[in-house]
Amino acid sequence: MTVLYALVGAAIVGCAIFMILSRNLVRMLLGLSLLATGANLLLFIAGRIRTDQAPIIKEGAKVLEDAADPVVQALILTAIVIGFALTIIMGVLVLRAWRTQATVDARKLESAEAMGAARARDGADE
Amino acid sequence: MFAILAASLAGACLMPLLARVIGRGAGLIIAMLPAGLLAAFVSMAPIVERGWVMGQGRAWAPALGLDFTLRLDGFSFLFCLLVTGIGALVIIYSDGYLTNKTRAERSRFYTLILFFLTAMLGCVLAENLLVMLMFWEATSVLSFLLVGFDSRSPRSRRAALMALQVTAFGGLMLLAAVLMIGATLGTYSMAQAVSQAPALAASPMGAPIVACLLIAAFTKSAQFPFHFWLPNAMQAPTPASAYLHSATMVKLGVYLLARFEPVFASVSWGRPVVIFVACLTMLVAALQALRAENFKSALAYSTIASLGILVLLVGLDGPAATVAMVGFLLAHALYKAALFFCAGSVLHATGHHNLRTLGGLARFLPLTAVACAGASLSMAGIPPFIGFISKEFLFEAQLQSSWELAPLAVAVLVNAAMVGVAGVITLRPFFLGKGKVTEVEHGETFWLVAPPLVLALAGLAISLEPDWITRVALRPAVAAVYGKAVEVDISVWHGVTPMLLLSGVVVTIGALIVRFWRQIHERLRAIERFDLYALERLWDHALQGLASGSRAATLWIQHGDLRRYLVMVLVAMAALIAWSTAAVGQKPQWPAIGELxxxxxxxxxxxxxxxxxxxxxxxxxxxxxxxxxxxxxxxxxxxxxxxxxxxxxxxxxxxxxxxxxxxxxxxxxxANPVTRTRRMQITDAAIASSVALLLFIAVVDMAARPHDAAASAFFGEMSYVAAKGHNVVNVILVDFRAFDTLGETTVIAVAAILARSLLMRRGRTHDVVADLPVHFSLRAAGRTLAWLLLAASVVILWRGHDRPGGGFVGGLVAALSFALIALAYGVDRAERALRLQPLAVVGVGLLCVLLSGLAGLAVGEPYLTHLWWEPAGLPKLGTTLIFDVGVYLVVLGSVCAFLFGLQREASR
Structure with missing residues (x-):
């Protein structure tokens, strides 16, 4: 199972990267969401795929018996929520970009990088 | 000597302030500072006269080998006399010259000149090479500031930049040389370096040290091919040109060469290179001096030629060469500074500097004409002026040295050209061409006339009465440079010698040049190759190339295409993973397949x-x-x-x-239009596949290795015993690693604030979602479903500590209930249902999270240590619950902020 999950996780990351390299901001956003999903799966493998027992101490017991790795799960749980917030913030930015620049093409979003002609900036020179 | 340097520095800071208060005439008072320093040095003359060396030192940074050590010997002494003496005259002259400048500008000029004076003294007095380097660089910087004094003029700025770039490049070379000397010998003492010259030259770093020293000296003293900055530096106010760019600073290169003569003489190619460069410089400069149209340019090129002669004399061996070098150094400083003063007076009086348009100025500027004639006669080497004596020495040195006659021939030609230039710059503006200039803007004043006259007279007086200066300056200087005492016999008449005959030849050719100057000048000007192949153009092209190259590099790296940035990052990442995997040198392992x-x-x-x-x-x-x-x-x-x-x-x-x-x-x-060409897509697919493949190999290999589960085991054992929770994941989040969770919760809160500020409601919006057709079943069941979800979220939150659930999930489920309301009945309804502003909910939640940790502090435990209360018959209660409620509220508020903001913005 581990090899299969690793294959699927790596393939999801690959698909996500392909989408992120697109210049359509919405595709990039979906790619980012996909990237978080793939990364979480790969992270999950780090805790090893051994059992379907949840890391919950049974009633009456004092210590955890054989169960899945809880540390990795705690990590992934916050990663899911943070990845979600990241995706949504990116969505907010895409929406704002569409509202102000009327484009979702990364190539056309240049107002932050355009600095004007060199001459116009150096008005003081000569 | 420390006292002198300190006085000079303090004076440089304070004295120029007088110029702001007094205005005209302040120069006379400020000139008292260099004059006083000159007097202080003269009082040390008895020490130097005996051939003693005065040393002083203070530890500064011993760990770096940087001791503030100074040394006064004959050669330094000669420089100190020139720097302070001419410095005083320069300041007096500036008072008359800078009449059209404001008080603030005059004050700035005096400050720079006095700082320069201090730096110059420090440079020639320094014994430690690092200290010398420091002052050397200071002179370069001050030269930059003085050349660019008229900072509103683009030509001045260009010239200043050029001077700085060339001399600072030389300064870097000097730094390299000094560091290599320090690394080889383990000391930065100049005396040590010179005394161990053969060992230094024989060391592996010998050749680079000599090369760096030579380049440093050539840039500073404007030797070919670095000479081009000096004529441009004439953009400086004339007093600064007279001081820095003829009398003192440009001689620092000669000073350096003279000090390190044993070092470069120890490598086989040292002397030939120096002599060759000097001869080339002399020839180029002499031709350019005859080509120059401009009074100051002619002087600048003749200065380069003179510096070439000095460098040649340093390069030649034999005591006579040293005597000639020291004598010419003094003579040149005196007459060239005087000539610059005269050129400045002409410029100041007429506003013109073209040699062809000037004429008949002797009528208006009689005393300046006298001074100029005196200085020119010295420059031409006409007896009884000091220039004549120094030229005799020059020819004697060449005849005595072991070199071929080529340098001698060059020297004769160049000296003839100098005679020609001296004649032209005196006769044409002042005595010939009467009527060319009919009126002058400013007449002569005491300030303008006194300094050149003093210098011209000094040139005459020294040659007629040379005893004192020979005793206290020239003889000790020669001894300091040559290494042992040499008899220096300065007298005008030596009898009929080969040197006198050569002088006769030189003067004859020079007179012919004066007679046919116009023809020679125009013939030379017609040759455009001088301009076409000028190194200055090379410098311009290099600078332009640098600018356009960096522009191209910036466009290449900072192109603004997000895709290419990402490609770069991903390729770099993949390369790093591949490289580090390969570096381990093990084959990836394959885990057991296990049951499927x-x-x-x-x-x-x-x-x-x-x-x-x-x-x-x-x-x-x-x-x-x-x-x-x-x-x-x-x-x-x-x-x-x-x-x-x-x-x-x-x-x-x-x-x-x-x-x-x-x-x-x-x-x-x-629509999802294609934004990439087919080729780009293939590239991207290849990159994505490579990254995926590398990740796959890495993860599979990791999974095949033993699992280090120490942390997991600890949490599994302690979760219930120490933290009273059955759900280990939740216990880790709210208890063991609560501080991490606090950070993550804050991140989500910040994201909510960011979204809120980006989606701030602007103007009235109408609720599109409310108008959208909603399926009947959703509208009918939405409310109930939302209540159920909300209730479920509370249950999930409550039981999270023992069974699957917790603040994060609970908050998300609660937000889902509001999303349902928004979908079924519109955003407004959902907002009303929440009652509070989403960000207020976030704030309350964050406060809960932060406060839940204080209870631990109250009982003396670390922050975020949770406390428990287990009343009999009731469920256990702990501060973890407050923490989890906080997380719940932050997540709920944040998602609602996203939800409401996005839906409103989308419906505008």
Whole structure:
């Protein structure tokens, strides 16, 4: 199972990267969401795929018996929520970009990088 | 000597302030400072006269070998006399010259001149090479500031930049040489370096040291091919040109060469290179001096030629060469500074500096004409002026040295050209061409006339009465440079000698040049090669090339194309992973396949299918659905592998993503046009596949190795015993690693604030979602379903400590209930249902999280240590609950902020 999950996780990351390299901001956003999903799966493998027992101490017991790795799960749980917030913030930015620049093409979003002609900036020179 | 340097520095800071108060005439008072320094040096003459060396030192940074050591010997003494003496005259002259400048500008000029004086003294007095380097660089910087004094003129700025770039390049070379000397000998003492010259030259770094020293000296003393900065430096006010660019600073290169003569003489190519460069410089400069149209340019080129002669004399061996070098150094400083003063007076009086348009100025500037004639006679080497004596020495040195006659021939020619230039610059502006100038703007004043007259007279007086200066300066200087005492006999008449005959030849040729100057000048000007192949143009091209090169590099790196940035990052990342994997040198391991279960396999493959479909989707909605499919498949994968908490969270998150991104998709165009060419797509696919492959290998290899589960085991054992929780994942989040969770909660809160500020409501909006047709079943059941979800979220929150659930999931589920209301009845309804502003909910939540940690502090435990209360018969209560409620509220508020903001913005 581990090899299969690793294959699927790596393939999801690959698909996500392909989408992120697109210049359509919405595709990039979906790619980012996909990237978080793939990364979480790969992270999950780090805790090893051994059992379907949840890391919950049974009633009456004092210590955890054989169960899945809880540390990795705690990590992934916050990663899911943070990845979600990241995706949504990116969505907010895409929406704002569409509202102000009327484009979702990364190539056309240049107002932050355009600095004007060199001459116009150096008005003081000569 | 420390006292002198300190006085000079303090004076440089304070004295120029007088110019702000007094205005005209302040120069006379300020000139008292260099005059006083001159007197201080003269009082040390008895020490130097005996051939003694005066040393002083203070420890500064001993660990670096940097001691502030000074040394006064004959050669330094000669420089100190010139620097202070001419410095005083320069300041007096400036008072008359800078009449059209404001008080502030005059004050600035005096400050720079006095700082320069200090730096110059420090440079020639320094014994430690690092200290010398420091002062050397200071002179370069001050030269830059003085050349660019008229900072509003583009030509001045260009000239200043050129001077700085060339001399600072030389300064870097000197730094390299000094560091190499320090590394070889273990000391930065100049005396040590010179005394161990053969060892230094024989060391592996010998050749680089000599090369760096020579380049440093050639840049500073404007030797070919670095000479071009000096004529441009004439943009400086004339007093500064007279001081820096003829009398003192440009001689620092000669000073350096003279000090390190034993070092460069110890390598076989040292002397030939110096002599060759000097001869080349002399020839180029002499031709350019005859070509120059401008009074100051002619002087500048003749200065370069003179510096060439000095460098040649340093390069020649034999005591006579040293005597000639020291004598010429003094003579040149005196007459060239005087000539610059005269040129400045002409410029000041007429506003013109073209030699062809000037004439008959002797009528208006009689005393200046006298001074100019005196200085020119010295420059031409006409007896009885000091220039004559120094020229005799020059020829004697060449005849005595072991070199071929080529340098002698060059020297004769160049000296003849100097005679010609001297004649032209005196006769043409002042005595010939009467009537060319009919009126002058400014007449002569005491300030303008006294300094050149003093210098011209000094040139005459020294040659007629040479005893004192020979005793206190020239003889000790020669001894200091040559290494042992040499008899220096200065007298005008030596009898009929070969030197006198050569002088006769020189003067004859010079007289012919004066007679036919116009023809020679125009013939030379007609040759455009001088301009075409000028090194100055090379410098210009180099600078332009540098600017356009960096512009191209910037455009190449900072091109603004997001895709290419990402490609660069990903390729670099893949290369790093591949390199580090290869560096380990082990083959990746393969884990045991283990039992295969059909359902999880299908589920994983569905997830993979979703991801592939997302990349191929023609519509963005399809891509969103496919992405969601992958997310849900992952949730099921979590579920079947013992991670119910993750499954729950992933389900909720995927649902919320679909709801929230639908709002975005409602606004933006849904078509998914091709933004990449076919080739780009293939490249991207290759990059994505490589990264995926590398990740796959890395993860598989990691999974095949033993699992270090020490942390997991600890949490598993302590979760109930120490933290009273059955759900280990939740206990880790709210208790063991509560501080991490606090950070993550804050991140979410910040994201909410960011979204809120980006989606601030601007003007009235109408609720499109409310107008959208909503399915009857959703509208009918929405309210009930929302209540159920809210109730479920509270249960999830409450039981999270012992069973799957917790603040994160609970908050997400609660937000889902509000999303449902928004979908079914519109955003307004959802906002009313929440009662509070979303950000207020976030704030309350963050406060809960922060306060829940204080209880631990109250009982003396670290922050975020949770406390428990277990009343009999009731469920246990702990501060973890407050913490989890805080997380719940932050997540709820944040998602609501996203939800309301996005839906409102989308519906505008």
């Amino acid at each position: 279960r059909a359902a999880p396999i299908i589920c994983a493959l569905v997830g993979l299918g979703g991801a592939v479909a997302a990349t191929r989707a023609k519509s963005l909605v399809a891509a969103l659905v496919a992405t969601g499919l992958t997310g849900f498949a992952l949730a099921i994968t979590f579920m079947t592998n013992g991670a119910p908490d993750l499954a729950l969270t992933q389900f909720t998150v995927e649902t919320l993503i679909v709801v929230l991104l639908t709002a975005v998709l409602l606004a933006v165009p849904l």
